[in-house]
Amino acid sequence: MLLFRVVTPAARVWLDHAWARTPSATDTSPAGVHDSFMDVEGSDYPVTVAAMVTDLPSLDAAVSNCRACPRLVQWREETASVKRAAFRDWTYWARPVPGYGPGDARIAIVGLAPAAHGGNRTGRVFTGDRSGDWLYAALHRIGLANQPTSVAIGDGLQLTDTRIFAAVRCAPPGNKPTPEERDTCAPWLAQELALLPNLRVIVVLGQFGWNALWPVLAAMSYVIPRPRPRFGHGAQVEIEHPDQPTVDVLGCYHVSQQNTFTGVLTEAMLDSVLRHARELARGTDASPGGA
Numbered sequence: 001m002l003l004f005r006v007v008t009p010a011a012r013v014w015l016d017h018a019w020a021r022t023p024s025a026t027d028t029s030p031a032g033v034h035d036s037f038m039d040v041e042g043s044d045y046p047v048t049v050a051a052m053v054t055d056l057p058s059l060d061a062a063v064s065n066c067r068a069c070p071r072l073v074q075w076r077e078e079t080a081s082v083k084r085a086a087f088r089d090w091t092y093w094a095r096p097v098p099g100y101g102p103g104d105a106r107i108a109i110v111g112l113a114p115a116a117h118g119g120n121r122t123g124r125v126f127t128g129d130r131s132g133d134w135l136y137a138a139l140h141r142i143g144l145a146n147q148p149t150s151v152a153i154g155d156g157l158q159l160t161d162t163r164i165f166a167a168v169r170c171a172p173p174g175n176k177p178t179p180e181e182r183d184t185c186a187p188w189l190a191q192e193l194a195l196l197p198n199l200r201v202i203v204v205l206g207q208f209g210w211n212a213l214w215p216v217l218a219a220m221s222y223v224i225p226r227p228r229p230r231f232g233h234g235a236q237v238e239i240e241h242p243d244q245p246t247v248d249v250l251g252c253y254h255v256s257q258q259n260t261f262t263g264v265l266t267e268a269m270l271d272s273v274l275r276h277a278r279e280l281a282r283g284t285d286a287s288p289g290g291a
């Protein structure tokens with residue numbers, strides 16, 4: 001299994017040692033982690049730093065400082081400079097967008113990448129765009145969010161048992177990251193999953209996130225079915241790990257306007273997958289084959 005197109009020496013270290021925990025790493029403070037890697041640059045930054053952060057605040061801080069993908073750095077900053085007319089008074093975030101949600105979450109929701117005028121503007125995942133409107137409204141309907149809207153940091157949004165993040169953390173042109181950018185960003189995805197000790201369910205929004213996830217899970221020593229499971233709305237794959245609880249991976253059509261405006265994804269379809277994730281996480285799944 002090759003997680004990176006170009007396996008740099010630092011990437012090889014990550015593959016070999018990403019899951020090792022040393023006392024010194026465990027004791028490292030968020031500020032200390034950041035200071036320690038100020039001199040790490042380029043494509044080695046994610047693979048080097050992600051392997052060393054040991055808590056979500058450190059991960060969030062480290063991700064926010066990543067500049068490993070030149071094309072995406074250029075795009076996120078250009079978008080923030082040009083802006084959309086409706087947001088001309090905003091100072092865009094224009095950085096990688098970290099995950100959002102409590103660290104004890106049993107449910108992870110994995111998206112594609114931030115929207116240029118959504119997360120890239122507000123600094124919070126799925127916040128300030130129509131996709132987020134759909135997702136958070138659904139989470140609110142089934143009791144995993146305290147409010148149906150997500151417009152800006154500080155708007156009071158709180159998630160229950162759920163953490164949301166993207167496979168690629170920077171807004172890409174045309175919402176299409178390259179395979180190389182996906183692989184460069186993979187260490188952040190892997191470490192975010194590893195730092196959720198209660199993880200039971202991963203809901204993947206769309207084919208891109210689905211494809212990005214499996215090499216990461218394999219590198220984390222989960223046993224991945226062969227052939228690799230195909231993406232589909234409602235797909236469910238149970239994966240085992242030698243030392244950790246079983247995790248269910250659920251497929252869900254992405255909450256993009258392309259899907260929601262055309263009826264490819266309806267509210268009922270989205271609610272069904274998220275409700276199933278909630279029941280799996282709670283161990284109350286009553287569907288055939290469920291607990």
Ligand code: SF4
Nearest residue numbers: 066068069096170185
């Ligand atoms: S996409 Fe990921 S790896 Fe690339 S610059 Fe953004 S955070 Fe870093």
